[in-house]
Amino acid sequence: MSETSNAGPALLDVRDVSKAFGAVEVLRSVSLQVERGEVVTVIGPSGSGKTTLLRCVNFLESYDSGSIRIDGKEVGYLSAGTRQRRGERDLAAMRAETGMVFQSFNLFPHLTAAGNIMLGLTKVRGKSQAEARQAAEHWLGRVGLAHKADSLPAELSGGQQQRVGIARAVAMEPKILLLDEITSALDPELVGEVLAVVRSLAEDGMTMLMVTHEMAFARDASSRIVFMADGGVSAVGPPKEILAAETSNDRLRTFLARFRASHF
Amino acid sequence: MVGQILYALPFLAQGFALTLWVSLLVVVLSLIAGVTLGVGLVYGPAPLRWAVRIFSDTIRGIPILVLMFFVYYGLPAIGLHLPSFWAAVLALTLFKTAQVIEYLRGAVASIPKGQSEAAMAIGLTFRQRLTYVIFPQAFRRFLPPWINGVTDAVKGSALVSLLGITDLMQAINQVIGRTYEAMPLYILGALIYFAVNYALSLASRRLERRFSFIRE
Numbered sequence: 001m002s003e004t005s006n007a008g009p010a011l012l013d014v015r016d017v018s019k020a021f022g023a024v025e026v027l028r029s030v031s032l033q034v035e036r037g038e039v040v041t042v043i044g045p046s047g048s049g050k051t052t053l054l055r056c057v058n059f060l061e062s063y064d065s066g067s068i069r070i071d072g073k074e075v076g077y078l079s080a081g082t083r084q085r086r087g088e089r090d091l092a093a094m095r096a097e098t099g100m101v102f103q104s105f106n107l108f109p110h111l112t113a114a115g116n117i118m119l120g121l122t123k124v125r126g127k128s129q130a131e132a133r134q135a136a137e138h139w140l141g142r143v144g145l146a147h148k149a150d151s152l153p154a155e156l157s158g159g160q161q162q163r164v165g166i167a168r169a170v171a172m173e174p175k176i177l178l179l180d181e182i183t184s185a186l187d188p189e190l191v192g193e194v195l196a197v198v199r200s201l202a203e204d205g206m207t208m209l210m211v212t213h214e215m216a217f218a219r220d221a222s223s224r225i226v227f228m229a230d231g232g233v234s235a236v237g238p239p240k241e242i243l244a245a246e247t248s249n250d251r252l253r254t255f256l257a258r259f260r261a262s263h264f
Numbered sequence: 265m266v267g268q269i270l271y272a273l274p275f276l277a278q279g280f281a282l283t284l285w286v287s288l289l290v291v292v293l294s295l296i297a298g299v300t301l302g303v304g305l306v307y308g309p310a311p312l313r314w315a316v317r318i319f320s321d322t323i324r325g326i327p328i329l330v331l332m333f334f335v336y337y338g339l340p341a342i343g344l345h346l347p348s349f350w351a352a353v354l355a356l357t358l359f360k361t362a363q364v365i366e367y368l369r370g371a372v373a374s375i376p377k378g379q380s381e382a383a384m385a386i387g388l389t390f391r392q393r394l395t396y397v398i399f400p401q402a403f404r405r406f407l408p409p410w411i412n413g414v415t416d417a418v419k420g421s422a423l424v425s426l427l428g429i430t431d432l433m434q435a436i437n438q439v440i441g442r443t444y445e446a447m448p449l450y451i452l453g454a455l456i457y458f459a460v461n462y463a464l465s466l467a468s469r470r471l472e473r474r475f476s477f478i479r480e
């Protein structure tokens with residue numbers, strides 16, 4: 001997938017990224033690295049900037065200062081110093097290198113499950129219809145929906161829609177997959193089937209940066225957990241360390257305590 | 265009486281052809297201009313958005329007749345002389361363009377933001393996002409008011425007779441001037457306008473049904 005060697009810097013390298021919406025500082029000098037093949041989970045209270053961070057990584061949101069690099073290439077801007085935005089084609093090509101799965105699925109309602117996956121493959125990757133169809137069927141099979149290739153999104157359950165959403169993102173063979181609370185809009189009984197797909201992608205070595213409130217999943221599936229508070233990274237570490245009840249980080253302890261109180 | 269009307273039929277047909285020609289020009293030109301400016305209104309940089317907003321609000325605030333007289337009698341004051349036919353087409357097109365801008369804005373605004381974002385996330389360019397994701401979904405919402413607008417354009421084209429252009433309306437008036445058969449001729453005219461618009465609305469219903477598989 002990539003020509004760069006493993007020895008280099010992290011696949012995703014976020015350095016000192018800050019962003020404000022008007023007067024509200026949403027990201028304060030956030031730094032974060034994700035290595036190739038790593039699964040990093042971001043947790044934190046509502047409004048702490050998790051979604052904004054993910055959206056900056058594929059430049060759905062611009063950032064005010066700092067630098068984000070994927071595989072050594074500056075995201076969004078021509079260079080960290082100039083703040084000069086990349087052109088439209090350049091941005092599009094860059095976004096094709098990151099996959100994103102949305103909380104609200106955002107499937108294209110006028111296209112079938114296969115059509116949703118094929119759009120990027122034909123228009124962005126330049127595959128023929130036949131090649132794209134084959135890839136779409138392959139990925140639908142991977143998420144357990146081979147028999148739904150010709151169904152419209154409206155004919156699928158939430159869990160099925162989200163699995164198509166995942167297939168659409170990974171079919172582009174992105175360098176990194178961004179997942180923002182992808183099970184939050186699902187009925188509880190449908191969460192498992194979606195998480196199972198994410199887990200199998202992780203086992204296959206897909207690099208992922210995800211936001212989730214599924215703590216058990218975060219603990220089992222991630223190599224590291226990032227705890228965000230007030231727009232900054234408050235703690236980073238392996239799941240055991242971060243989710244330990246006796247952590248010395250006050251904010252994290254409060255967050256976990258509140259979380260446990262409301263979820264168990 | 266029937267004989268006189270039959271005798272006038274070729275003349276009426278010419279007028280009818282002119283009505284269709286004006287309508288077609290107005291509909292096509294306003295579609296191109298309106299969709300282009302509408303995209304500018306929704307996605308353009310601030311100065312363009314303001315310019316389109318001002319254009320659309322101004323045009324829609326002026327009675328179409330005033331607009332037509334302004335283009336025909338007013339523009340020569342600044343050295344722009346248009347033949348009456350083109351003055352009429354321009355005025356009707358301006359009017360219709362402002363409407364198309366609003367239909368497009370409404371249709372595009374009805375598509376959730378997540379659609380654009382999902383399209384961006386897989387690496388589609390702006391043009392590709394519009395072509396493959398936004399427009400196909402917006403089309404269903406754009407179509408009904410636009411078809412209504414097309415039938416308005418056909419009816420509204422009768423106003424060009426006021427600039428002395430021999431469209432169907434003017435042709436009817438002239439035949440009445442010669443034959444004094446006002447009632448039958450006005451009824452004939454009404455039937456023709458009705459037939460055209462009825463055909464249009466049938467076609468539109470068929471189109472809407474064809475695109476009804478796109479669910480919200």
Ligand SMILES: Nc1ncnc2c1ncn2[C@@H]1O[C@H](COP(=O)(O)OP(=O)(O)OP(=O)(O)O)[C@@H](O)[C@H]1O
Nearest residue numbers: 021022024026044045046047048049050051052053
């Ligand atoms: N487009 C926007 N305009 C203005 N403010 C915004 C915008 N998007 C987010 N914000 C603000 O930025 C802050 C961080 O939002 P963000 O969505 O990144 O938080 P989050 O950690 O994802 O929260 P949640 O857990 O509720 O999803 C919030 O205060 C939010 O109100």
Ligand SMILES: [Mg+2]
Nearest residue numbers: 050051052181
């Ligand atoms: Mg969020």
